[in-house]
Amino acid sequence: MGSYILRRIGFAIPTLFGVTIGIFLMVRLLPGDIIDILFGGDLTASEEVKDQAREQLGLNGSYLEQYWRWISGVAQGDFGFSLRNTEPVSNVILDALPITLELVILGLLIAVLIGVPLGVISAVKRDSAHDYAARVGGLVGVSIPSFWLATLLLLFTSRVFGWVPPLNYVSPFDDPIANLSQFILPAISISVFTLAIVMRMVRATMLEVLGQDYVRTARAKGVSRRTVISKHALRNALIPVITIVGFEIGVLIGGAAIVEIIFGLPGVGYVLLQAIFGRDYPVIQAAALLIAVTFIFANLLVDILYGVLDPRISQE
Amino acid sequence: MPNNEKPNSPQTGELNRRELLVKAGAVGAGAIAAGSLAGGAKAAVKRSGTTNLRRGGRLIWGLESDPVHVAPYGQILTSGHWGKEFAYDSLVEWDRNLNVKPALAEKFQIVSKTEILWTLKKGIKFHNGKELTADDVVYSIGKMLNPPLPGSISTLGQVPAIAGADAVSKYVVRLRLKQPDARVIGFFAWGRYAPIVPEGLYDQINVARNAIGTGPYRMVGFNPNDRVEYVANQSFWKTGLPYMDAITLKTLPDEQARVAALRAGAIDGATLSVDVARSLAGDSNLVVLKGPNAGFRELQMTIKTGENKPWHNQKVRLAVNHAINRADIIRRVYSGEAEYSGHVPPGYGPWPLTDAELRQKYEKFDLPMAKKLMADAGFANGFSVTMTTFSGQDYPQISAVVQSQLKQIKVDVNIVAQEGGTFAANNGAGRFDWDLTGRGMRGDVDGYMAEFHPAAAIFKIWYPEYRNVRAWRGIGNGRIQLDPAKRLPIYKDAQRALLLNPVQIPLVAIKKYQVVRKRVQNMYVAFSDFNSGLRNVWLSE
Numbered sequence: 001m002g003s004y005i006l007r008r009i010g011f012a013i014p015t016l017f018g019v020t021i022g023i024f025l026m027v028r029l030l031p032g033d034i035i036d037i038l039f040g041g042d043l044t045a046s047e048e049v050k051d052q053a054r055e056q057l058g059l060n061g062s063y064l065e066q067y068w069r070w071i072s073g074v075a076q077g078d079f080g081f082s083l084r085n086t087e088p089v090s091n092v093i094l095d096a097l098p099i100t101l102e103l104v105i106l107g108l109l110i111a112v113l114i115g116v117p118l119g120v121i122s123a124v125k126r127d128s129a130h131d132y133a134a135r136v137g138g139l140v141g142v143s144i145p146s147f148w149l150a151t152l153l154l155l156f157t158s159r160v161f162g163w164v165p166p167l168n169y170v171s172p173f174d175d176p177i178a179n180l181s182q183f184i185l186p187a188i189s190i191s192v193f194t195l196a197i198v199m200r201m202v203r204a205t206m207l208e209v210l211g212q213d214y215v216r217t218a219r220a221k222g223v224s225r226r227t228v229i230s231k232h233a234l235r236n237a238l239i240p241v242i243t244i245v246g247f248e249i250g251v252l253i254g255g256a257a258i259v260e261i262i263f264g265l266p267g268v269g270y271v272l273l274q275a276i277f278g279r280d281y282p283v284i285q286a287a288a289l290l291i292a293v294t295f296i297f298a299n300l301l302v303d304i305l306y307g308v309l310d311p312r313i314s315q316e
Numbered sequence: 317m318p319n320n321e322k323p324n325s326p327q328t329g330e331l332n333r334r335e336l337l338v339k340a341g342a343v344g345a346g347a348i349a350a351g352s353l354a355g356g357a358k359a360a361v362k363r364s365g366t367t368n369l370r371r372g373g374r375l376i377w378g379l380e381s382d383p384v385h386v387a388p389y390g391q392i393l394t395s396g397h398w399g400k401e402f403a404y405d406s407l408v409e410w411d412r413n414l415n416v417k418p419a420l421a422e423k424f425q426i427v428s429k430t431e432i433l434w435t436l437k438k439g440i441k442f443h444n445g446k447e448l449t450a451d452d453v454v455y456s457i458g459k460m461l462n463p464p465l466p467g468s469i470s471t472l473g474q475v476p477a478i479a480g481a482d483a484v485s486k487y488v489v490r491l492r493l494k495q496p497d498a499r500v501i502g503f504f505a506w507g508r509y510a511p512i513v514p515e516g517l518y519d520q521i522n523v524a525r526n527a528i529g530t531g532p533y534r535m536v537g538f539n540p541n542d543r544v545e546y547v548a549n550q551s552f553w554k555t556g557l558p559y560m561d562a563i564t565l566k567t568l569p570d571e572q573a574r575v576a577a578l579r580a581g582a583i584d585g586a587t588l589s590v591d592v593a594r595s596l597a598g599d600s601n602l603v604v605l606k607g608p609n610a611g612f613r614e615l616q617m618t619i620k621t622g623e624n625k626p627w628h629n630q631k632v633r634l635a636v637n638h639a640i641n642r643a644d645i646i647r648r649v650y651s652g653e654a655e656y657s658g659h660v661p662p663g664y665g666p667w668p669l670t671d672a673e674l675r676q677k678y679e680k681f682d683l684p685m686a687k688k689l690m691a692d693a694g695f696a697n698g699f700s701v702t703m704t705t706f707s708g709q710d711y712p713q714i715s716a717v718v719q720s721q722l723k724q725i726k727v728d729v730n731i732v733a734q735e736g737g738t739f740a741a742n743n744g745a746g747r748f749d750w751d752l753t754g755r756g757m758r759g760d761v762d763g764y765m766a767e768f769h770p771a772a773a774i775f776k777i778w779y780p781e782y783r784n785v786r787a788w789r790g791i792g793n794g795r796i797q798l799d800p801a802k803r804l805p806i807y808k809d810a811q812r813a814l815l816l817n818p819v820q821i822p823l824v825a826i827k828k829y830q831v832v833r834k835r836v837q838n839m840y841v842a843f844s845d846f847n848s849g850l851r852n853v854w855l856s857e
Contacts, residue, residue, distance in 0.1 A: 032739075266567075
């Protein structure tokens with residue numbers, strides 16, 4: 001198992017290196033830079049003045065030099081400074097990270113805690129009213145964009161209940177209830193798609209597993225239906241679901257960016273989008289790198305869990 | 317426009333434009349007349365009531381963009397000024413009608429065409445308790461001329477030809493100009509790039525996140541991407557102000573989120589788009605305010621050396637100008653809530669051309685004339701052109717209407733909508749044929765005209781082949797003419813010259829909408845790019 005984990009980590013390192021190059025280049029391939037934005041309103045500025053401003057922000061040098069400056073800083077934990085407000089990027093990201101983490105974790109919990117039981121019920125009671133309702137719900141869930149649902153939820157609660165989530169971020173450690181009331185709508189908004197995917201996947205794999213010989217054998221031996229479903233069928237059905245959940249973390253982070261803007265939550269996605277609009281290279285790079293690392297880490301975790309759930313995989 | 321200041325206004329020390337003019341004239345020959353940069357503006361057209369004044373309370377305002385930083389100098393983003401505007405004041409200020417009023421300076425005196433003496437009011441305190449003196453002004457002006465990070469030198473184009481300043485005495489500052497420059501007073505009155513800070517501020521605090529000024533509210537915290545917190549400045553130099561205990565500026569970029577928060581009472585007010593604001597008119601808890609605004613839309617064209625595009629012909633540009641039906645744009649895109657605009661937007665003091673002039677002559681919709689001009693230019697069969705614009709706000713709609721209108725003179729417009737950063741990059745580099753874009757507030761009328769002068773860097777990039785000697789003469793003379801009475805006809809004539817031989821075609825000036833909860837009193841929509849109305853707001857409950 002240990003060598004399996006090391007192997008997976010070994011694969012992650014070159015992936016991460018490739019990601020840093022990809023992020024760096026993609027950011028610079030965006031049309032326009034912060035200088036264009038800064039001077040957008042000044043129609044009288046000369047190229048010399050713009051070059052001076054570029055120098056002031058440390059945007060001078062070739063791409064290779066700039067990449068080296070960035071990556072060697074990152075290796076030492078220095079992500080540089082925001083071009084827009086000179087805040088250390090690490091501070092910007094660390095301020096935003098807890099919000100996104102909480103949102104994604106809460107969204108994932110909602111998706112899994114509701115999606116798995118729904119999928120199981122739907123499979124066990126195949127072609128019943130429950131099953132049809134869950135399938136239709138699943139179809140709707142994968143079709144609704146999270147930003148649309150977020151806006152709808154916000155307008156609905158404000159119009160019907162005269163309530164919107166608290167505007168100022170409250171840490172769950174300071175006031176868990178206020179924190180939950182702040183995060184519940186955004187979390188629901190980003191979780192619906194993943195919930196639907198999880199539900200459909202659990203249903204499909206459960207149906208497959210329930211038709212297997214070992215399940216029939218267990219029932220024939222007198223094992224209760226509940227035990228067969230929870231211990232024999234569900235455990236095996238969860239393996240592909242875990243893979244999907246790993247991928248869905250990326251979807252949740254992507255959805256979180258827009259939903260954070262809608263609910264005014266200053267998380268990583270929010271910061272990233274603002275940085276893109278402002279061509280704030282160091283912040284874009286750091287936020288994108290963080291998301292990539294999270295994604296890689298989540299998939300690493302999935303690989304490890306895979307090995308735990310199915311020991312044959314780690315032995316291969 | 318009537319001035320709705322209460323007779324017992326606590327804003328002591330304010331002078332009206334005429335009084336200030338007399339006072340300025342009394343202190344020395346050649347004094348710059350107050351109100352020289354603007355006056356008589358059509359500002360707010362509707363505001364909440366002013367009876368039963370009540371003190372205290374906290375107002376929460378929804379900002380549509382994050383301030384990013386609140387450094388006093390070199391901030392290019394308008395939202396940055398929203399973030400810091402209540403912390404700082406300048407030497408003079410605009411009132412709601414854009415009349416210049418004394419602020420930290422009680423008077424100014426023109427000693428020569430390149431020297432102005434400013435006399436400060438005595439006893440004004442910064443938020444840290446320090447008294448305002450000439451040394452603070454000298455320090456501040458030094459920073460205006462060389463804005464440190466996180467500011468950017470990209471704002472220097474907005475700064476007039478100031479050579480430097482020195483303290484004559486504890487309360488008198490001498491401002492030296494490199495050359496005569498009429499933009500000076502507007503620069504200070506606007507305040508956007510000219511706040512006065514205590515000497516040594518940059519060594520005392522992190523100016524990106526904190527502020528020490530003389531404004532009505534003291535900044536107690538700024539969390540980027542989240543909010544700015546202010547509390548009342550108890551020793552504010554305008555006796556009796558401010559009325560509220562605190563202001564919170566909460567960043568809510570999503571418009572529907574601002575609407576939801578308004579409806580739920582989570583915020584007290586916000587700026588909204590025309591259609592959204594109008595949809596809230598029926599809500600009994602809300603008041604919809606509107607007013608003219610410096611933002612106007614225009615069609616920009618490039619005329620580059622070595623190219624031979626149809627619109628290089630003056631007649632074609634004139635044909636385009638007269639084929640555009642601005643009344644139709646106002647009706648279809650803005651539901652009637654916009655105005656004709658020349659190169660200086662309506663409401664900007666006495667400087668813009670009159671609505672009648674624009675409608676009946678310079679921007680008259682005259683399709684037969686437009687067709688004839690096209691035929692005379694040899695383009696009776698029209699041509700194709702790509703017009704870039706922003707992908708958001710009203711730009712795609714107004715572009716579509718212009719596109720349909722120009723079909724009538726057989727100009728086939730291909731619209732390309734771009735994200736802001738991409739548009740800015742292409743626009744600044746002159747990588748476009750036509751751009752449909754917008755303009756904003758300027759401290760002086762010169763700010764709307766300078767780009768048409770060959771001395772402007774952008775002129776060489778956008779339209780090096782453009783010739784308009786009459787306009788050039790006006791723009792050049794207008795900047796160095798310090799007498800506002802003489803400046804006015806110069807700029808009017810320059811605007812007419814630009815519309816008779818257009819290279820950029822002004823379209824319409826849009827109205828700004830702000831929606832507040834019923835309890836918000838004395839609020840008005842500022843013509844400028846600030847939320848100045850909040851300075852004098854009080855809460856009825």
